[in-house]
Amino acid sequence: MEDQDIRNAGLKVTAPRVKILELLENSEQQHVSAEDVYKMLLAANEDIGLATVYRVLTQFEEAGLVEKHHFEDGYSVYELNKGKHHDHIVCVTCGRVKEFVDETIETRQQKIADEMGFQISEHELVIYGKCVDDDCDLKP
Amino acid sequence: MEDQDIRNAGLKVTAPRVKILELLENSEQQHVSAEDVYKMLLAANEDIGLATVYRVLTQFEEAGLVEKHHFEDGYSVYELNKGKHHDHIVCVTCGRVKEFVDETIETRQQKIADEMGFQISEHELVIYGKCVDDDCDLKP
DNA sequence: AGCGTTAATGCAAAAGCTTCTCATCTATTG
DNA sequence: CAATAGATGAGAAGCTTTTGCATTAACGCT
Ligand SMILES: [Mn+2]
Ligand SMILES: [Mn+2]
Ligand SMILES: [Zn+2]
Ligand SMILES: [Zn+2]
Numbered sequence: 434m435e436d437q438d439i440r441n442a443g444l445k446v447t448a449p450r451v452k453i454l455e456l457l458e459n460s461e462q463q464h465v466s467a468e469d470v471y472k473m474l475l476a477a478n479e480d481i482g483l484a485t486v487y488r489v490l491t492q493f494e495e496a497g498l499v500e501k502h503h504f505e506d507g508y509s510v511y512e513l514n515k516g517k518h519h520d521h522i523v524c525v526t527c528g529r530v531k532e533f534v535d536e537t538i539e540t541r542q543q544k545i546a547d548e549m550g551f552q553i554s555e556h557e558l559v560i561y562g563k564c565v566d567d568d569c570d571l572k573p
Numbered sequence: 574m575e576d577q578d579i580r581n582a583g584l585k586v587t588a589p590r591v592k593i594l595e596l597l598e599n600s601e602q603q604h605v606s607a608e609d610v611y612k613m614l615l616a617a618n619e620d621i622g623l624a625t626v627y628r629v630l631t632q633f634e635e636a637g638l639v640e641k642h643h644f645e646d647g648y649s650v651y652e653l654n655k656g657k658h659h660d661h662i663v664c665v666t667c668g669r670v671k672e673f674v675d676e677t678i679e680t681r682q683q684k685i686a687d688e689m690g691f692q693i694s695e696h697e698l699v700i701y702g703k704c705v706d707d708d709c710d711l712k713p
Numbered sequence: 714a715g716c717g718t719t720a721a722t723g724c725a726a727a728a729g730c731t732t733c734t735c736a737t738c739t740a741t742t743g
Numbered sequence: 744c745a746a747t748a749g750a751t752g753a754g755a756a757g758c759t760t761t762t763g764c765a766t767t768a769a770c771g772c773t
Contacts, residue, residue: 551702562691622752
């Protein structure tokens with residue numbers, strides 16, 4: 434039960450938290466903004482304020498339940514933390530987001546940080562481009 | 574003369590533009606925010622508005638004279654475009670920014686995009702960490 | 714189940730960065 | 744030097760995110 438995840442994070446199990454977590458687990462799009470979440474809650478007739486959405490997402494992030502990314506759009510997107518690190522490739526036309534993992538890149542990054550005397554805490558690699566093979570053009 | 578760069582961008586050669594470009598060329602820190610630029614202008618007794626700084630930086634970016642980056646701090650940083658692509662490693666403690674180029678990473682990215690059917694327009698790789706070997710701790 | 718404590722919530726206001734509006738000013742061209 | 748298209752500064756407005764505060768709800772303990 435995901436209630437336990439919330440409890441483990443030292444947070445009370447409240448309706449907003451349960452609903453938001455459920456939503457992240459079941460939502461069509463894996464990468465959603467706070468506004469997206471808020472709109473989905475409205476659509477589901479949940480009376481939850483936008484401030485709460487931001488607060489809860491931040492708490493989930495601090496608890497390691499979700500991850501936050503910045504896809505140079507002026508706002509943050511969140512996704513459930515499934516435990517496997519990955520990077521992103523974003524279509525600048527339709528907005529679709531795909532994920533990838535490349536061990537070679539990961540290794541090189543570590544090497545670079547070592548050489549430059551840095552202790553890595555995290556990294557963010559986003560490739561921007563245009564998808565060529567599908568129904569791009571219209572926003573999803 | 575950098576006046577020519579401004580003219581080539583289809584922009585009038587005005588005092589704000591010349592001063593901002595000079596400033597980017599001579600500034601201590603290579604990666605600066607609009608606010609940084611504005612403060613430097615104030616310090617140099619230039620009467621240039623913040624709105625103009627933003628406008629000019631945007632125009633310079635469109636003209637390819639500068640590049641804009643987002644180092645998950647909530648604001649954008651700009652740097653002179655010296656023509657050679659590079660990525661960044663940022664100290665989360667002191668804020669120092671270092672640059673690196675890794676051909677292996679660049680190649681892998683291209684391969685990934687190819688495999689996923691994406692035509693790359695750009696990418697942003699930022700490694701966050703803590704510098705271990707120098708006078709970190711105090712902001713620069 | 715009922716209580717008390719403490720955290721969580723919704724709403725509105727505010728903050729922080731960036732863009733826009735508009736009246737005024739200036740670079741450019743002939 | 745005049746005409747004109749473009750640029751500027753100041754402040755207002757825009758957007759995303761955070762905060763303050765009065766109210767409400769969850770939890771632990773009877
Ligand atoms: Mn992802
Ligand atoms: Mn750089
Ligand atoms: Zn697309
Ligand atoms: Zn440092």
